[in-house]
Amino acid sequence: MSRNLKLGIFGFGVVGQGLYHVLEETKGIKAEILKICVKNKQKKRPLPMEYFTYKKEDILENPEVDVVLELIDDPKAAFEIVTAALKKGKAVVTANKKMVADHMTELYELQKEYNAPLLYEGACCASIPIIRNLEEYYDNDLLSAVEGIFNGSTNYILTKVFSEQKSFGEALTEAQELGYAETDPSLDIEGFDAKYKLCIILTHAFGLFVNPDDIFNYGIQNISEFDIKIARERGYKIKLVAKSRKIDDKVIAMVMPQFVSDKSELYKVEREFNGVIVEGAFSEHQFFIGKGAGGYPTGSAVLSDISALTYNYMYEYKKTKQVADLELSSDYEIIIYLRFDNQSIINKDDFNLILEEYKALENHYVIGKINFSKLVGSKWLSNPNINIILMENGNENHC
Amino acid sequence: MSRNLKLGIFGFGVVGQGLYHVLEETKGIKAEILKICVKNKQKKRPLPMEYFTYKKEDILENPEVDVVLELIDDPKAAFEIVTAALKKGKAVVTANKKMVADHMTELYELQKEYNAPLLYEGACCASIPIIRNLEEYYDNDLLSAVEGIFNGSTNYILTKVFSEQKSFGEALTEAQELGYAETDPSLDIEGFDAKYKLCIILTHAFGLFVNPDDIFNYGIQNISEFDIKIARERGYKIKLVAKSRKIDDKVIAMVMPQFVSDKSELYKVEREFNGVIVEGAFSEHQFFIGKGAGGYPTGSAVLSDISALTYNYMYEYKKTKQVADLELSSDYEIIIYLRFDNQSIINKDDFNLILEEYKALENHYVIGKINFSKLVGSKWLSNPNINIILMENGNENHC
Numbered sequence: 001m002s003r004n005l006k007l008g009i010f011g012f013g014v015v016g017q018g019l020y021h022v023l024e025e026t027k028g029i030k031a032e033i034l035k036i037c038v039k040n041k042q043k044k045r046p047l048p049m050e051y052f053t054y055k056k057e058d059i060l061e062n063p064e065v066d067v068v069l070e071l072i073d074d075p076k077a078a079f080e081i082v083t084a085a086l087k088k089g090k091a092v093v094t095a096n097k098k099m100v101a102d103h104m105t106e107l108y109e110l111q112k113e114y115n116a117p118l119l120y121e122g123a124c125c126a127s128i129p130i131i132r133n134l135e136e137y138y139d140n141d142l143l144s145a146v147e148g149i150f151n152g153s154t155n156y157i158l159t160k161v162f163s164e165q166k167s168f169g170e171a172l173t174e175a176q177e178l179g180y181a182e183t184d185p186s187l188d189i190e191g192f193d194a195k196y197k198l199c200i201i202l203t204h205a206f207g208l209f210v211n212p213d214d215i216f217n218y219g220i221q222n223i224s225e226f227d228i229k230i231a232r233e234r235g236y237k238i239k240l241v242a243k244s245r246k247i248d249d250k251v252i253a254m255v256m257p258q259f260v261s262d263k264s265e266l267y268k269v270e271r272e273f274n275g276v277i278v279e280g281a282f283s284e285h286q287f288f289i290g291k292g293a294g295g296y297p298t299g300s301a302v303l304s305d306i307s308a309l310t311y312n313y314m315y316e317y318k319k320t321k322q323v324a325d326l327e328l329s330s331d332y333e334i335i336i337y338l339r340f341d342n343q344s345i346i347n348k349d350d351f352n353l354i355l356e357e358y359k360a361l362e363n364h365y366v367i368g369k370i371n372f373s374k375l376v377g378s379k380w381l382s383n384p385n386i387n388i389i390l391m392e393n394g395n396e397n398h399c
Numbered sequence: 400m401s402r403n404l405k406l407g408i409f410g411f412g413v414v415g416q417g418l419y420h421v422l423e424e425t426k427g428i429k430a431e432i433l434k435i436c437v438k439n440k441q442k443k444r445p446l447p448m449e450y451f452t453y454k455k456e457d458i459l460e461n462p463e464v465d466v467v468l469e470l471i472d473d474p475k476a477a478f479e480i481v482t483a484a485l486k487k488g489k490a491v492v493t494a495n496k497k498m499v500a501d502h503m504t505e506l507y508e509l510q511k512e513y514n515a516p517l518l519y520e521g522a523c524c525a526s527i528p529i530i531r532n533l534e535e536y537y538d539n540d541l542l543s544a545v546e547g548i549f550n551g552s553t554n555y556i557l558t559k560v561f562s563e564q565k566s567f568g569e570a571l572t573e574a575q576e577l578g579y580a581e582t583d584p585s586l587d588i589e590g591f592d593a594k595y596k597l598c599i600i601l602t603h604a605f606g607l608f609v610n611p612d613d614i615f616n617y618g619i620q621n622i623s624e625f626d627i628k629i630a631r632e633r634g635y636k637i638k639l640v641a642k643s644r645k646i647d648d649k650v651i652a653m654v655m656p657q658f659v660s661d662k663s664e665l666y667k668v669e670r671e672f673n674g675v676i677v678e679g680a681f682s683e684h685q686f687f688i689g690k691g692a693g694g695y696p697t698g699s700a701v702l703s704d705i706s707a708l709t710y711n712y713m714y715e716y717k718k719t720k721q722v723a724d725l726e727l728s729s730d731y732e733i734i735i736y737l738r739f740d741n742q743s744i745i746n747k748d749d750f751n752l753i754l755e756e757y758k759a760l761e762n763h764y765v766i767g768k769i770n771f772s773k774l775v776g777s778k779w780l781s782n783p784n785i786n787i788i789l790m791e792n793g794n795e796n797h798c
Contacts, residue, residue: 290683
């Protein structure tokens with residue numbers, strides 16, 4: 001049956017404080033905060049000072065602490081804390097997506113070796129219980145795809161740009177003020193944050209351990225007024241979409257802006273919300289939507305992990321045992337919109353087939369089929385005067 | 400760790416056969432079918448006859464059978480099978496919503512007494528993992544509401560009527576042909592099926608054990624062309640919505656047709672899909688959508704329960720321990736549309752406030768605030784020449 005837990009917390013920012021309040025008002029959960037380890041001695045704290053310490057040993061070496069909550073920003077320091085805690089046999093909960101994605105293999109091995117659980121529901125789409133669902137509910141299913149909007153701050157920005165005609169800069173500032181954007185906004189804007197979440201999902205959906213560097217991400221930083229005009233004319237919104245899809249024994253995965261029509265569930269996912277589509281052979285089409293950023297939704301997910309620990313829950317990583325021989329592939333065809341300001345920048349021969357071509361004084365675009373590996377290897381991809389957007393349903397064809 | 404399971408199945412209809420195919424193609428799950436107990440000796444079976452038996456003892460008294468799958472239509476016979484199996488200490492999986500809802504208290508006690516698990520994810524919204532999510536993920540949250548479209552066949556019918564201008568009868572026949580409607584369509588049409596699911600959810604969301612007879616259901620059988628015209632004029636669709644909401648220490652619950660605008664997530668839930676909205680104090684607004692009917696989605700949910708049993712999973716019924724002193728209330732105000740063909744039928748004094756009134760030669764309606772207990776007790780409610788539809792956001796005010 002369930003047991004009482006004593007918590008040691010690292011970090012007391014938006015998520016930590018959100019968690020504290022959620023915990024305060026939740027009578028059912030048997031957990032109490034023993035110590036909170038913070039860095040900045042100057043900062044005023046909203047709790048009595050006896051809760052706080054500046055020495056990590058006060059938590060890591062404290063035999064009373066059952067569960068370590070790692071809620072700091074710095075992925076390197078976070079990994080050290082998590083490693084040390086697991087080696088002490090302590091259960092660990094984290095919401096640090098970069099840290100988990102970067103070290104998935106080591107974290108998996110550490111859990112096995114020390115029989116200590118590491119849970120990280122808060123690292124993926126905050127309030128949407130996607131990892132637990134993939135792990136627990138879809139383990140029997142022939143999963144074919146998991147995709148969606150995994151980043152709340154870019155979605156907030158795109159919503160403001162699309163629905164309220166705000167400029168990109170205005171919208172970004174607003175997202176940061178509301179606490180939806182990470183300290184380093186490029187992590188959000190350039191698609192890294194969504195990619196880290198996708199990597200974690202790849203493990204729990206398809207049993208793959210993937211280095212984030214091996215997954216392609218293209219952000220929303222190059223979206224121009226012209227791109228937005230084209231989207232509007234065609235009845236699309238632009239969304240930053242993370243995708244993974246199993247095709248035979250290959251898995252394709254990427255983060256890219258995509259044109260989304262109102263036929264897609266993702267069309268209506270607005271502001272800081274995230275939306276995840278899960279496709280299975282038998283459960284068919286499932287869609288989850290929930291708040292993807294902010295202290296309370298993330299705090300709530302973290303607390304859910306704590307609650308699971310009172311019942312000694314561990315991820316089983318069932319897919320790593322069930323699904324054999326899946327591997328990442330970049331040999332497949334996608335259909336993209338490529339906008340550029342100068343014909344000499346791009347090489348149209350990189351495309352297998354040009355479907356549409358538009359020329360004007362300032363802006364040009366092509367829409368065409370291109371092999372994904374060709375796109376990723378192209379010279380023009382890093383040019384800031386271009387933009388690429390995946391066409392809707394433009395990623396289904398495997399070569 | 401996980402164990403191999405030997406299955407005994409009662410019933411081999413749409414769900415049983417769906418399950419069989421799902422199981423066939425799922426390599427990861429450690430479960431094999433030992434025996435299938437069926438009633439009709441004449442029916443041709445799509446499997447070798449050595450799988451089949453006509454004696455329930457061949458499963459219930461067979462010490463090799465670990466898990467009994469109860470997939471028959473008849474709730475009374477189903478309850479006998481489930482009871483007998485639990486008393487033998489066998490794990491049981493069922494998709495029979497009426498049986499579970501009617502006997503929730505007894506089934507809860509039986510599980511405790513014999514320490515045998517009963518799982519029924521397939522009984523609630525088929526492929527949507529709502530019970531597991533309420534049980535596992537929201538147990539720490541201050542849940543405020545669970546509501547949605549819980550019945551695939553009425554939603555299919557309403558979609559056909561609204562989007563394809565089909566008649567009610569045509570749409571019903573089509574739903575039955577596709578296997579979306581129950582053998583007795585009145586269970587669907589009159590809102591009983593959705594109500595049984597709501598009762599099960601009330602236990603897992605709010606810790607309430609509720610007799611289905613104590614929950615009000617009003618179906619879609621009285622929806623007329625006039626009602627549809629009014630809905631269209633106002634930009635609404637009509638959906639059959641099951642609702643539960645916590646207001647202070649009271650819980651309100653009902654199944655009713657409702658006007659739904661495109662501001663609601665439920666607006667886009669079409670055909671046989673179900674949609675469930677979960678509101679929590681911290682996770683805030685969550686929305687799940689998935690196929691709510693059919694052999695494969697239900698079979699997939701049943702198999703997910705089997706998979707959970709390989710890890711000895713049991714529902715903890717955590718809310719029954721966490722949330723104290725909640726009780727069902729019918730003392731609250733709702734806003735309804737009431738259509739009638741004859742002024743003498745209804746009693747307008749039953750309303751606290753009439754907001755709109757429309758008179759014509761054939762059809763009349765009022766929109767007004769009425770106490771829920773007054774509505775349920777009114778004489779005119781059972782008159783077939785009226786119809787009631789809940790106004791959108793018409794159920795938030797507790798007296």
